[in-house]
Amino acid sequence: MRRRPGIAGLQGAAAARDQFRLLGENVAKIRTDLMKEQLATFRSQLEDFALKHKNDIRKNPAFRSQFHEMCAKVGVDPLASNKGFWAELLGIGDFYYELGVQIVEICLGTRPHNGGLINLQELCTLLRHKRKTSREAVSEDDCLRAISKLKVLGSGFEVISVGKKKLVRSVPTELNKDHNEIIELAQGQGYVTVDEVERRLSWTSGRAIDTLETLLDEGFAMIDDGHRDGKRRYWFPCVSSISSTVVTDA
Amino acid sequence: MAGSHLPPAELTTSGRPVLFPHEIECFLLSNVDLESEDSQQLNFSIRLRSGLLILTTHRLILLPPDPVPPGSKGAWVPLAAISHIFSSKKSLKSMFHSPRLSFQLSVGTDGCIDTGGSVRGSRSAVMTLVIRGKADVDAFVGKFWENWRARAWEKNSEETGSSGSAGSSLGSGSGSGGFDSTGMRVVGVAGILRREQEIWESTDKSLQEAFQDLNALMGKAKEMVMLAEKMRQKLLSGSSQAGGGNDEEMGSKEEMQDWLLSVGIISPVTKESAGALYHQQLSRQLADFVKIPLERSGGVINLIDVYCLFNRARGTELISPEDLLQACSLWDKFDIPVMLRKFDSGVMVIQSKSHRDEEVFARIKTLVTRPNALRMGISASDAAITLGIAPAMAKEHLLTAESRGLLCRDVSPNGFRFYINLFPEISVDALYIVGSHGIYATWINTISTSGLG
Numbered sequence: 053m054r055r056r057p058g059i060a061g062l063q064g065a066a067a068a069r070d071q072f073r074l075l076g077e078n079v080a081k082i083r084t085d086l087m088k089e090q091l092a093t094f095r096s097q098l099e100d101f102a103l104k105h106k107n108d109i110r111k112n113p114a115f116r117s118q119f120h121e122m123c124a125k126v127g128v129d130p131l132a133s134n135k136g137f138w139a140e141l142l143g144i145g146d147f148y149y150e151l152g153v154q155i156v157e158i159c160l161g162t163r164p165h166n167g168g169l170i171n172l173q174e175l176c177t178l179l180r181h182k183r184k185t186s187r188e189a190v191s192e193d194d195c196l197r198a199i200s201k202l203k204v205l206g207s208g209f210e211v212i213s214v215g216k217k218k219l220v221r222s223v224p225t226e227l228n229k230d231h232n233e234i235i236e237l238a239q240g241q242g243y244v245t246v247d248e249v250e251r252r253l254s255w256t257s258g259r260a261i262d263t264l265e266t267l268l269d270e271g272f273a274m275i276d277d278g279h280r281d282g283k284r285r286y287w288f289p290c291v292s293s294i295s296s297t298v299v300t301d302a
Numbered sequence: 303m304a305g306s307h308l309p310p311a312e313l314t315t316s317g318r319p320v321l322f323p324h325e326i327e328c329f330l331l332s333n334v335d336l337e338s339e340d341s342q343q344l345n346f347s348i349r350l351r352s353g354l355l356i357l358t359t360h361r362l363i364l365l366p367p368d369p370v371p372p373g374s375k376g377a378w379v380p381l382a383a384i385s386h387i388f389s390s391k392k393s394l395k396s397m398f399h400s401p402r403l404s405f406q407l408s409v410g411t412d413g414c415i416d417t418g419g420s421v422r423g424s425r426s427a428v429m430t431l432v433i434r435g436k437a438d439v440d441a442f443v444g445k446f447w448e449n450w451r452a453r454a455w456e457k458n459s460e461e462t463g464s465s466g467s468a469g470s471s472l473g474s475g476s477g478s479g480g481f482d483s484t485g486m487r488v489v490g491v492a493g494i495l496r497r498e499q500e501i502w503e504s505t506d507k508s509l510q511e512a513f514q515d516l517n518a519l520m521g522k523a524k525e526m527v528m529l530a531e532k533m534r535q536k537l538l539s540g541s542s543q544a545g546g547g548n549d550e551e552m553g554s555k556e557e558m559q560d561w562l563l564s565v566g567i568i569s570p571v572t573k574e575s576a577g578a579l580y581h582q583q584l585s586r587q588l589a590d591f592v593k594i595p596l597e598r599s600g601g602v603i604n605l606i607d608v609y610c611l612f613n614r615a616r617g618t619e620l621i622s623p624e625d626l627l628q629a630c631s632l633w634d635k636f637d638i639p640v641m642l643r644k645f646d647s648g649v650m651v652i653q654s655k656s657h658r659d660e661e662v663f664a665r666i667k668t669l670v671t672r673p674n675a676l677r678m679g680i681s682a683s684d685a686a687i688t689l690g691i692a693p694a695m696a697k698e699h700l701l702t703a704e705s706r707g708l709l710c711r712d713v714s715p716n717g718f719r720f721y722i723n724l725f726p727e728i729s730v731d732a733l734y735i736v737g738s739h740g741i742y743a744t745w746i747n748t749i750s751t752s753g754l755g
Contacts, residue, residue, distance in 0.1 A: 146620050
C-alpha cells in the first residue's frame with residue numbers, strides 16, 4: 053500500500069480502506085460464530101448446574117443470596133429479563149417478579165394506613181402471610197432484590213435506612229435528612245412530640261413543626277391529641293408495629 | 303377430620319400412635335392433606351386436612367394437626383392394601399404447587415379397607431397426598447416405595463433392612479430397620495430426630511458441592527461477560543461507519559442484543575438499535591394489552607400498575623420490570639397509539655397519544671373555578687373523581703398544572719389543596735383594582751357571599 057500521489061493515489065487509498073473494512077467485517081463474522089459457540093457452551097454448563105442445584109436455589113435462601121452476590125460481582129443480572137438463560141434454566145425469574153407484584157399489592161393495600169412507608173420486617177411478615185400456601189421461603193434478602201428491580205418503574209419504590217431499621221417507600225415523595233431524623237427518633241416509642249424533637253435534635257421550634265407537618269401531609273404520620281398532658285403526639289405507622297389490624301387478603 | 307372409612311389409629315395418652323409389634327417409624331411429614339378420588343362411586347370419600355403423616359414400615363398413619371380438635375381421631379392406611387404408587391411428574395409448573403403423591407388402594411365391596419392387609423379387595427380407589435409443609439419430598443417418596451416393596455408386615459421377624467433408598471436424591475443413610483450402624487435402636491422420636499440429623503448433614507455436604515459448582519459456573523459467566531463486552535463494542539463502533547451491508551449488520555445487532563440478554567446484560571435501547579427481538583415482540587404485545595386498562599383508567603395508567611396487571615394476566619413466564627421498561631421505550635420506534643411518559647417526580651405512566659394535556663387542564667380549570675372550589679380549593683381526590691383517573695395520577699396532573707401557572711397550592715391542616723391561580727390578574731402597580739371580568743372578581747364575590755371575606 054504505497055502512498056501514491058494524485059487521483060490514483062486517492063483511489064488506491066479508498067480501495068485499501070474498503071479492503072480493511074471487509075476484513076474487519078469478516079473478523080466480526082468470525083467472532084460472531086465464536087460468540088455463538090461460547091454461548092452454547094455456557095448454556096449447557098448452566099443446564100448442568102441447574103440440574104443439580106435448581107432445588108438448592110429454590111429452597112435455600114442463603115444459597116440464593118450468595119448466588120446473587122456472585123452474579124453481581126461477575127457483572128450479570130440474572131433477573132434482568134425473563135428471557136435470559138438464568139430465568140429460563142434456573143426458573144428464578146418468575147419467583148422474583150411474582151414477589152414484586154405481591155410487594156406492590158401489599159404496599160398499595162397498606163398505604164392508607166402508613167402513607168407509603170412501611171417497615172421492611174412488617175412487609176416480610178405480611179408477605180409470608182399472603183404466601184401461606186406457597187412452599188418457598190422468602191427471606192428479607194429476596195424482598196430487597198425484588199424491590200430493587202421494581203425501582204426501575206418509577207413510582208418511587210425504594211428501600212431506605214433510617215436508624216436501625218429499613219423502610220420500604222412506595223411513593224415518589226423524597227424524604228430529606230430532617231424527615232429521616234424524626235422518623236429515626238420515632239423508632240424509640242413509635243411517636244414523637246414537638247418538645248422531644250426540639251430537645252433531642254436541638255432544632256428550633258419552627259423547624260420541628262414544619263418537618264412534622266410535612267410528614268403529616270404526606271400521610272406518614274398521624275396525630276394523637278388525646279393525652280392528659282395536652283401534648284400532641286405524632287405517630288409513625290412505619291416504625292411502630294400497629295399492623296395487627298392491617299391484613300391484606302391473598 | 304372425616305376418615306370414616308379408614309380404620310382409626312390408636313393413640314397413646316400423649317397423642318402418639320401405638321405401633322404394631324415390629325412396626326418402626328420411618329418418616330414424618332407435617333401439613334399434609336389426604337384426598338380420595340371417588341371415581342368408582344364407592345362412597346369412599348376421605349378428606350383429611352393439614353394432618354401429620356407418619357410413614358412406618360407397615361402403614362401410613364395420619365394424625366390430626368395440633369391443636370387437636372376435640373373428638374377427632376387419627377386414621378391409618380395399611381401399606382399392604384396399596385396396589386400401586388404413581389410416580390409424580392416434575393415440571394416447571396409443579397415447582398409452584400405443593401407436591402402430590404398418588405397411590406391406589408384396594409377396597410373391599412363394603413367400602414372398607416382390609417386391615418388384615420392384602421390386596422384382596424375387588425375395587426380400588428385412588429388417594430392423593432398433598433404435601434404442603436416444608437419437607438424433603440424426594441426422600442419421603444423414596445422411603446415410601448422402599449417400605450411398600452419391603453412388605454415388612456409379611457415377615458414376622460425384624461427386618462434386616464435395605465441398603466440405601468432407591469429414589470432418595472440425598473442418599474441419606476436409611477440404615478437397617480430397627481438398628482443403625484452403631485447398633486442404637488432407631489425407633490420412635492429418637493429415630494426421627496436421628497433421621498433429621500442425617501438429612502441435615504447430607505444437605506450440608508450437598509451444599510458444599512453446590513458452592514463449588516457455583517464458583518465454576520461464575521468463572522464461565524465472567525468469561526461470557528468479557529466476550530460480550532468486546533462484541534458489543536465492536537458492533538457499536540461498526541454502526542458509526544456508514545456503508546453497505548447495513549441489513550446484515552442490523553440483523554446481527556439484534557442477535558447480539560438477544561445474546562446479551564441471555565447472559566443477563568441489558569443494553570439500553572438506542573437510536574440505532576431496536577433492542578432484542580424479544581423486547582420488540584413484547585412491545586407489541588403490551589401495546590395491545592394496555593388498551594383496555596387505559597380506557598378504564600381514563601387514558602392514563604401508572605407503569606407499576608401495568609406491571610402488576612400484565613404479570614397477573616400472564617400467570618407464568620412473567621416479565622421483569624426491566625423487560626417492561628425496554629418494551630415501552632420501543633414504542634417510539636413503531637407507530638403505536640400509546641406512549642410512555644415520565645413526570646418530574648419520577649413517576650412513569652403510560653398514556654394514550656390522543657390524551658392531551660391541554661384538555662386535562664381545561665377540565666381542571668372548569669373544576670377549580672366553580673364556586674365551591676373557589677372557596678375551598680380542590681384536592682387530588684376531587685380531581686380524580688372529575689377526571690376519572692386514579693388519585694395519584696390526578697395529583698401528577700395538578701402538579702403539572704401548577705408548574706404551568708394554572709393553579710396555586712395551599713398547604714394547611716386541611717391537607718394539600720389547589721386553587722386557581724389569581725396572581726396573573728393582579729397587577730403590582732394596581733393592587734387594589736379588580737377587573738370586572740376576571741376570575742378575581744368572581745372569587746371576591748363568592749368569598750364575600752359566604753361570609754368568609
